[in-house]
Each structure stands twice: as C-alpha cells, then as structure tokens.
Amino acid sequence: MDERKIMNLSIKEVQYAVKEGNISCEEITKAYLEQIRRLDPDIRSYLHLNESAEEEARALDRRIAAGENIGTLVGVPVALQDNIVTSDMPTSCASKMLEGYRSPFDATVVKQLKKAGAIILGKLNMAEFGMGISTEISNQKVSKNPYNQSRISGPNAVGSVIAAKESLLAVGSDTGGELRKSCGFCGAIGIKPTYGAVSRNGLIAGASSMDQIGPCAGSVEDVAEALNVLVAYDKADSTCVNFEKPDYIQALDRGIDKMKIALPRSFFDAESDPLVSQSILRAAENFEKLGVLVEEVDIPNLEYALSAHYILSCAEASSNMARFDGLCYGHRTKDYIDFEELYKKSRWEGFGSEVKQRIFLGSYVVSAGYYDLYYKKAQKVRRLVKEAQEEILKDYDLILMPVSPCTALEIGVSQEAIRDAKTDIYTSLANMSGLPALSMNCGYDQDGMPIGMQLIGAAFKEEKMLRLAYRYEQMI
Amino acid sequence: MVEKYEMVIGLETHVELKTKSKIFCGCSTKFGAKPNSQICPVCLGFPGSLPVLNKKVVELGIKAGLATNCQITKYGRQDRKHYFYPDLGKAYQISQYDLPLCEKGFLDIHTEKGSKRIHIDRIHIEEDAGKLVHSDENGSLMDYNRAGVALIEIVTKPDIRSAAEAKAYLQKLRSILLYAEISDAKMNEGSLRCDVNLSVREKGSDQLGIRTEMKNLNSFSAIVRAIENEFYRQVEILEAGGEVEQETRRWMDEEGKSVGMRSKEEAQDYRYFPDPDLLPIAIKDSYRESIRESLPKLPDERKKIYIDKYQLTAYEAEQISMDKAVADYFEKTVQLGASPRRISSLMIGEVFRLMGKQNQEEDQRIPFSEEALCRLCQRIEEEVISPAMAKKVLEKMWQSLDDPDEIIERENVRQITDENELKKLAEHILYANPEVVASYRAGKEKAFQALVGIMMKQTKGKASPSRTTEIFENLLRAKEK
Numbered sequence: 001m002d003e004r005k006i007m008n009l010s011i012k013e014v015q016y017a018v019k020e021g022n023i024s025c026e027e028i029t030k031a032y033l034e035q036i037r038r039l040d041p042d043i044r045s046y047l048h049l050n051e052s053a054e055e056e057a058r059a060l061d062r063r064i065a066a067g068e069n070i071g072t073l074v075g076v077p078v079a080l081q082d083n084i085v086t087s088d089m090p091t092s093c094a095s096k097m098l099e100g101y102r103s104p105f106d107a108t109v110v111k112q113l114k115k116a117g118a119i120i121l122g123k124l125n126m127a128e129f130g131m132g133i134s135t136e137i138s139n140q141k142v143s144k145n146p147y148n149q150s151r152i153s154g155p156n157a158v159g160s161v162i163a164a165k166e167s168l169l170a171v172g173s174d175t176g177g178e179l180r181k182s183c184g185f186c187g188a189i190g191i192k193p194t195y196g197a198v199s200r201n202g203l204i205a206g207a208s209s210m211d212q213i214g215p216c217a218g219s220v221e222d223v224a225e226a227l228n229v230l231v232a233y234d235k236a237d238s239t240c241v242n243f244e245k246p247d248y249i250q251a252l253d254r255g256i257d258k259m260k261i262a263l264p265r266s267f268f269d270a271e272s273d274p275l276v277s278q279s280i281l282r283a284a285e286n287f288e289k290l291g292v293l294v295e296e297v298d299i300p301n302l303e304y305a306l307s308a309h310y311i312l313s314c315a316e317a318s319s320n321m322a323r324f325d326g327l328c329y330g331h332r333t334k335d336y337i338d339f340e341e342l343y344k345k346s347r348w349e350g351f352g353s354e355v356k357q358r359i360f361l362g363s364y365v366v367s368a369g370y371y372d373l374y375y376k377k378a379q380k381v382r383r384l385v386k387e388a389q390e391e392i393l394k395d396y397d398l399i400l401m402p403v404s405p406c407t408a409l410e411i412g413v414s415q416e417a418i419r420d421a422k423t424d425i426y427t428s429l430a431n432m433s434g435l436p437a438l439s440m441n442c443g444y445d446q447d448g449m450p451i452g453m454q455l456i457g458a459a460f461k462e463e464k465m466l467r468l469a470y471r472y473e474q475m476i
Numbered sequence: 477m478v479e480k481y482e483m484v485i486g487l488e489t490h491v492e493l494k495t496k497s498k499i500f501c502g503c504s505t506k507f508g509a510k511p512n513s514q515i516c517p518v519c520l521g522f523p524g525s526l527p528v529l530n531k532k533v534v535e536l537g538i539k540a541g542l543a544t545n546c547q548i549t550k551y552g553r554q555d556r557k558h559y560f561y562p563d564l565g566k567a568y569q570i571s572q573y574d575l576p577l578c579e580k581g582f583l584d585i586h587t588e589k590g591s592k593r594i595h596i597d598r599i600h601i602e603e604d605a606g607k608l609v610h611s612d613e614n615g616s617l618m619d620y621n622r623a624g625v626a627l628i629e630i631v632t633k634p635d636i637r638s639a640a641e642a643k644a645y646l647q648k649l650r651s652i653l654l655y656a657e658i659s660d661a662k663m664n665e666g667s668l669r670c671d672v673n674l675s676v677r678e679k680g681s682d683q684l685g686i687r688t689e690m691k692n693l694n695s696f697s698a699i700v701r702a703i704e705n706e707f708y709r710q711v712e713i714l715e716a717g718g719e720v721e722q723e724t725r726r727w728m729d730e731e732g733k734s735v736g737m738r739s740k741e742e743a744q745d746y747r748y749f750p751d752p753d754l755l756p757i758a759i760k761d762s763y764r765e766s767i768r769e770s771l772p773k774l775p776d777e778r779k780k781i782y783i784d785k786y787q788l789t790a791y792e793a794e795q796i797s798m799d800k801a802v803a804d805y806f807e808k809t810v811q812l813g814a815s816p817r818r819i820s821s822l823m824i825g826e827v828f829r830l831m832g833k834q835n836q837e838e839d840q841r842i843p844f845s846e847e848a849l850c851r852l853c854q855r856i857e858e859e860v861i862s863p864a865m866a867k868k869v870l871e872k873m874w875q876s877l878d879d880p881d882e883i884i885e886r887e888n889v890r891q892i893t894d895e896n897e898l899k900k901l902a903e904h905i906l907y908a909n910p911e912v913v914a915s916y917r918a919g920k921e922k923a924f925q926a927l928v929g930i931m932m933k934q935t936k937g938k939a940s941p942s943r944t945t946e947i948f949e950n951l952l953r954a955k956e957k
Contacts (some may be wrong), residue, residue, distance in 0.1 A: 084524075085524040091523070236528060238526065239754075316752060319558060322560070323523070323566045324523075325560070327562055328522075367745055
C-alpha cells in the first residue's frame with residue numbers, strides 16, 4: 001500500500017486491513033517511522049524512538065500468520081508521553097533529573113496497549129515533569145506546532161504528533177489540561193477520562209489527586225478504540241475505580257436527541273479571545289442543528305478554580321518530586337561530602353527553574369502555619385468547584401466551553417505573558433472535579449491556528465461526549 | 477536533692493506487625509534475608525509506583541487497639557510525613573496524622589509499689605524505613621529489605637514515673653502483642669523499638685518540664701539504665717540552676733551514657749498532608765467486632781482464672797500468664813491432671829531458669845511435652861522422687877528429651893521412703909556422729925540440718941526429705957527420754 005494511504009487509515013481500517021491480510025504491521029510501522037524521519041527534525045515531537053519497533057512489528061506479523069487473535073489495536077502505532085514508564089525505553093519526563101532513566105517496570109497502560117497489539121513508536125516531549133505551559137520548559141527541546149512552526153505545540157507533543165501524522169495514536173497525561181490543550185492547539189481529539197477510570201500505575205506522578213492518562217487521535221472513533229483498551233480496573237492503583245464500562249465504539253451509534261448542553265457563556269467570555277468565543281458559539285449552533293438543546297447558564301465559583309488548582313498541584317508536586325535525589329536513580333552530582341550535600345546539589349542541578357519554583361511554592365503551602373491558609377482553603381474551594389459542576393450536570397448532559405482562552409502561543413513568549421494567558425482556566429475545572437473532559441477542534445483563528453472546544457460530562461459517562469463529538473465530526 | 481524531683485515519662489513504641497508481606501506491596505517481611513533481596517519498585521518508591529494497603533495490617537492494628545482498650549476509629553486516613561534521609565525512598569513516610577486507627581486506650585501494670593494504669597494516647601499504622609549500615613571501607617550502605625514493613629506506633633501519655641514502671645509497661649505490652657499474634661516483639665531483631673521521652677519536675681508540681689527524647693535503646697535493661705541516667709542528668713542541670721535542652725539523645729549502653737544528637741533550632745516540620753494515592757480507611761462496626769471475637773484470652777483474663785480457679789498466688793499467676801506459649805503449656809498440663817500449684821512451682825522455679833539458659837535469639841520453647849512434665853509432677857506427688865531430685869530429672873529431660881520414668885530408673889534416683897530402711901540409716905548416722913548430736917542437744921538448730929544433710933549424702937539424695945526429718949525428730953526425742 002502507498003505510504004500516504006497507510007497513514008490515512010483509521011484504527012478501524014487498520015484492524016480490517018491487517019485481518020484481511022491487505023497490510024502488515026511492519027508496513028504500517030515503516031510508514032510512520034519514515035514520516036518521523038522526515039518531519040521530526042523540525043517538529044521535534046519525540047524524545048526517544050523505539051529502536052525495536054520494526055522488529056516488534058515483524059513479531060506481531062508472525063503471530064498473526066500463525067492464526068493468533070491478538071487485540072483491537074494490532075498494528076496500531078502509539079506514541080507515549082515521556083512520563084509513562086517503559087522498561088525497554090528511557091523515561092525522562094523531559095528532565096535532566098531522569099536523563100536516560102530506565103524503569104524496572106512498565107506502566108499498566110503500556111502493558112494494556114502491548115497486549116492489544118499496539119506498537120510503541122517512542123516517547124513524546126513534554127514540559128519538565130509536566131510543569132509548564134509549553135515544552136520550552138523541557139530540558140531537551142521545544143516541540144513545534146505542525147500548523148505553524150513558530151508556535152508551541154502546547155504543554156506536550158501529544159496533540160502535535162497526531163496533527164503531523166507522526167503516529168496514529170498518542171497517549172498522554174492531564175493534570176491541569178495538558179493533554180486537552182495540546183489537542184486544542186493542534187487540532188486533534190483527546191479526552192481526559194474520569195479520575196479513576198484509567199490506571200495511574202506507572203505514570204510518574206505530578207499531582208496525584210488530579211493526574212489522569214488519556215488518548216489522543218485524529219478521529220473520535222480512534223479515541224473510542226483507545227479508551228476501550230485503556231479504561232480497565234487495576235488493583236495496583238488504589239484510586240482506580242471498578243465500574244461497569246461500556247463498549248465505547250458501540251456507544252457511538254446511540255442517539256443524541258434530547259441531549260442538553262450547558263453553556264456558561266459569561267464565564268468564558270470574560271477571558272477568551274473573541275474569535276475563540278465565537279467558535280464555541282458556532283459549535284453550539286451546530287449542536288442545535290443536530291437536535292441537541294443548548295442553554296446559557298451561570299455556574300458559580302468556577303473563577304476560583306485556577307488559583308486553587310495551582311496551589312494544590314504545586315503542593316502535591318513538591319511531595320512527588322521529593323524522591324528525586326540521585327541516590328538510587330537519576331542525576332547524581334559529582335562531588336559531595338555527605339548525603340545532605342548529595343541531595344542538595346543533585347536536585348539543584350537536576351531540576352529546571354520552573355520545577356524548583358513549584359517545589360518551593362508547594363512546600364510553602366503545606367508547611368506548618370500556612371497549611372490552613374492555603375492548602376486546606378484550596379481544598380475547600382476545590383469541593384465547591386466540584387459541586388458546582390456536578391450540580392449543573394444533574395440537569396444537563398454536558399458543559400460546553402473553550403479548551404483555552406487563546407490559540408497556540410508564539411515560541412519565545414515571556415513567562416509573564418504565559419501566566420497572564422491563563423491557559424488552564426477552563427481545563428483545570430475537570431481536574432479539580434475529576435470529571436471527564438473531551439477536547440476537539442471547532443474552528444480556526446485568523447492565522448489558521450486551531451481552536452479547541454471542551455465538553456465536560458458526568459463521572460464515568462465518557463460515552464455521552466464521544467457520541468456527540470462523533471455526530472459533530474460527521475457533520476463538519 | 478533527688479528526692480524532691482520526679483521523672484515524667486512517655487513511651488513511643490514501634491512494633492513490626494506479623495504480616496507475610498509489607499504494608500503497601502507484596503514483598504516478603506522475613507527477617508535476616510540477604511540485603512536488598514526483598515524489594516520492589518513500590519517499597520523503594522521508584523517513579524510511577526503506587527502503594528496498595530495490605531488489609532491484614534489494618535486488622536492487626538485494630539487488634540492491637542482492642543487488646544489495649546482503645547477506641548477504634550470509624551474513619552481513618554493515611555498521611556504523608558516528609559523528611560529527607562537515605563533510608564526513606566520516597567522522601568516521605570506514609571503514616572497517620574490526625575485520624576489514627578486507635579485512640580484513648582490503657583494498660584494496667586503491676587510493680588512492687590502496686591497497680592497502675594498507663595494511658596495510651598494513640599496507635600497508628602505506618603511504614604518502616606530501610607536500614608543504613610555504616611562501614612569504614614565502603615561508606616554508608618543501604619539495605620531496603622525493611623523499607624515498607626508494616627509498623628504500629630503506640631504512644632503513651634506521660635503517665636510513667638519510674639524505670640520500673642516503664643519496664644513493667646513494656647513487658648505487659650510485649651506479652652499482649654505475643655498473645656494476640658500481632659508481632660514477634662523482639663527488641664534484638666528490631667521488631668520492638670522504644671523511644672523514651674523524659675522530663676523532670678518537682679514533686680507536687682503539675683507543670684511539665686522540658687523533655688528529651690532518647691533513642692537507640694535495644695533491651696529492657698538498657699531502657700532502665702537509660703532512664704535512670706537521664707533522670708540524674710536532668711536533675712543535676714536543674715539543681716545547678718540551668719535549663720534542660722530540648723533535644724534527641726542517643727543512648728550508648730556500653731558507655732552508660734547518652735549523647736545529644738545534632739539539635740535543631742526548631743522542631744522538624746513534616747509538612748503532613750493526606751496521601752492522595754490512598755483511600756480513607758472505613759471500619760464497619762461488624763468488622764471491628766469480628767476482630768474482637770478473634771482475640772484470644774489476654775494475660776489479665778488468664779491471670780484472674782489462675783488465681784480464682786487454681787489458687788495460684790498473684791505473683792505466680794503473673795509469671796505464668798505473661799507468655800502465651802508458657803500459659804498454654806501450663807493449662808495443658810493441668811488438663812492432663814497435674815496439680816496446678818506444683819506445676820507452677822516447677823515451671824517458675826526450674827523451667828524458667830532452663831529457658832533462660834537457651835540462646836535468646838531462638839524462640840524459647842519447652843522441649844518436652846506437657847504430658848511428660850505432668851508425669852514428672854505426678855511422680856513427686858506419689859513420692860517416687862523428691863522435689864529436689866525432680867529438679868535434676870528435669871534438667872536431664874531438657875538435655876536429652878528422655879522420658880522422666882526412664883531417667884528415674886536409669887539414674888537410680890527413686891526416693892527412699894521405706895521407714896525401716898531410713899530408720900536403720902538414721903540410727904547409724906546418730907551413732908557415727910555423736911558431736912553433731914551433742915551440738916543439737918546444746919540447742920544448735922543447724923546441727924539438725926547437718927544430720928539430714930549426712931543422710932542425703934549417704935543416700936545420694938534419695939532419702940525422702942520429709943520422712944528423714946520426721947525420723948530424726950522421733951529418734952532424737954526418743955533418745956532424750
């Protein structure tokens with residue numbers, strides 16, 4: 001098959017083609033690797049490439065030839081964000097602290113993907129330890145936006161790797177909106193599942209009470225295929241929930257009439273670029289054309305989420321970062337007298353400035369004397385923000401709003417400008433509440449940069465947003 | 477000057493729980509394994525690893541709380557306690573801060589001065605850290621086998637007022653832990669560790685003085701020595717008009733003194749917050765009650781039975797009931813028909829002494845069966861052997877595990893009870909030792925004992941002591957006439 005044709009196959013089409021023998025896993029893998037060779041020197045999505053990818057593809061082909069029934073993702077190339085641990089490839093979290101680190105175990109999602117027959121192409125760039133708006137905070141390199149290489153790809157390269165067709169499927173993490181923003185900035189589709197739906201075992205923790213792993217792809221159907229594999233109960237993660245999960249592919253075909261969407265317009269109008277707001281309103285109109293009801297609502301307390309989210313995620317991150325000291329793994333300083341000096345120097349050298357800043361702030365807000373004032377208060381705000389979303393979702397199926405107030409920022413923009421952009425203001429809501437949230441393209445700005453819309457739904461009801469997104473996708 | 481002061485002590489005891497695997501992962505907890513052979517990404521805290529709570533740990537923690545009369549929480553939480561040290565892989569210990577498993581319990585102890593109630597403030601579950609081993613050639617080496625082993629921390633209120641009380645508390649606590657099979661509680665293996673918080677104040681005052689914390693206490697007797705040393709050290713400071721420095725001190729048992737560890741300007745801030753990787757612990761009433769039902773009869777209960785039913789003295793009852801294995805053994809021999817008082821006297825007198833002779837590292841077990849001891853006891857009752865001879869037989873039983881009857885025959889230690897035989901021997905002794913008899917007539921009681929002693933020697937200890945005494949008495953009185 002022609003290379004271009006291969007890279008336009010959806011996951012379902014790959015399933016069919018492989019089953020029918022029209023294509024081999026090796027061919028698919030080679031096509032994508034060739035694309036990476038062509039584009040990645042510019043786009044810079046990948047931090048590590050799987051040197052055994054073709055060999056693994058050939059091994060899969062042998063098993064298929066032997067009549068083995070492997071899984072729903074057989075032959076599907078996957079790229080993993082570099083904070084998901086892999087035992088056969090380095091995991092660096094884009095940090096000097098973990099440069100070259102080899103995990104002794106595989107993340108649960110890695111095992112799930114491999115069991116389903118997926119082929120891991122490599123590990124994707126991200127902001128160092130997930131802390132930062134763009135990969136400019138990465139130790140290694142800056143990932144570019146395929147739509148315009150002077151713009152960022154987002155907090156990681158998960159969306160851009162899909163937009164550049166450097167992989168068919170990407171799996172990343174979302175603590176304050178990273179996965180969704182990357183999708184939004186690059187025109188891809190991604191979902192942060194309900195907290196507890198996907199195992200966090202093997203995800204290098206940022207903010208443990210908010211992190212979730214989710215899939216990103218070029219179509220809703222592909223995302224649904226990925227969810228079928230990723231959503232599964234895992235005993236190794238105590239926060240993973242055992243619930244009766246639907247078949248997300250089958251759920252796509254169920255009807256969407258009588259669906260009600262809440263539109264907190266005054267909330268997002270306040271901070272969004274006018275073009276972004278307009279795109280959301282246009283999407284709302286299109287939903288209505290599909291027979292769905294869209295109503296403007298006021299949801300209280302949402303504006304407090306961002307600062308509370310920052311306090312809590314810094315607090316948890318400062319704790320999760322404490323284990324990196326160069327003792328058993330990771331960067332170890334060359335000269336030291338005692339363990340105290342070993343710790344101080346290794347950590348100072350290994351962490352970038354953004355990570356250090358968040359560790360300082362995080363330690364401060366849980367320290368004696370400030371705990372009640374900051375951490376505890378932020379937790380109370382969190383409960384209010386969560387309840388506000390849950391309350392609305394009693395009467396509405398989904399909440400619609402932008403992914404970010406703006407489109408992809410320019411590379412090299414100042415840190416102040418980045419903070420002022422408040423790109424997490426809409427995405428942090430779902431991390432605070434644990435509710436599922438989907439990100440999908442709904443238009444372009446005057447420079448042709450993608451605008452992303454966000455659908456937030458009730459806990460463990462991912463199939464509803466997928467259904468609506470599917471119909472919307474078919475309509476556009 | 478010492479008399480005007482009293483010591484105020486609170487004890488913090490860490491106890492390793494007797495679970496097969498660690499608190500948050502499936503690694504083995506077996507003691508003495510090769511370094512770093514019982515580890516995994518979870519107990520080492522490798523990136524991406526997550527803890528999963530071992531349910532047995534909660535069960536044993538609740539058991540410990542019930543056995544010490546605590547209130548068991550309905551809703552517990554686990555918190556991260558942050559500090560940096562090489563033996564702590566995650567740089568935080570998962571412990572419990574403000575919602576511990578158990579609270580507000582007590583233990584009743586008995587010392588020479590009488591009974592006393594020591595209040596327990598709280599019991600909580602937490603994970604142990606690894607072990608640092610210092611060597612001259614290799615620097616500091618880390619063994620993480622112990623990292624993640626389940627612990628309970630038992631904290632008393634500052635109710636203890638003497639080293640004797642501290643020892644009695646620890647003995648009682650240990651006894652309960654063994655009874656309920658919560659822990660092996662061996663100080664020499666580190667499954668029972670105790671830190672002493674001690675302050676001094678003038679008798680009659682209700683203000684608490686400044687306290688020090690003492691660590692590195694590796695035996696009950698070391699604790700007693702450390703307490704007495706610290707008390708005097710603090711009294712001296714106060715008497716000289718100084719102030720006790722709040723610090724942690726390390727006890728050096730060989731040198732008989734403690735040294736201050738690097739003291740910090742302010743107390744360590746552990747930045748506690750609830751661990752987001754773990755769910756709260758919800759304890760249903762039915763679960764708690766099912767654990768209560770699984771508790772065996774605890775020492776105090778057995779002690780009462782021994783006193784009421786078997787007429788043991790309080791001291792004897794305390795001694796027998798302290799160790800569950802010993803108490804079970806005792807009860808079985810009584811069931812087999814032995815006289816409780818005689819068994820208890822044999823056990824406390826001889827068996828305990830022999831148990832103490834054994835290597836302290838191993839479990840102290842009585843090597844022969846209850847049935848054998850019961851029979852030995854019966855032989856004493858039947859006057860087949862004398863109580864004194866029984867001690868020798870017992871020692872032989874301990875060494876060779878031979879049957880008591882066999883030993884009695886083989887060693888030819890049957891008691892001579894035949895009156896005529898004894899009378900003949902006695903008459904002969906009196907005839908052969910006129911000076912001793914004269915001494916006795918002169919009023920020296922010791923002379924009588926000397927006569928008995930000669931009889932014993934001549935019969936190689938086989939003469940029945942009671943009969944011998946009776947016979948000599950009769951003969952001497954007769955001769956008087």
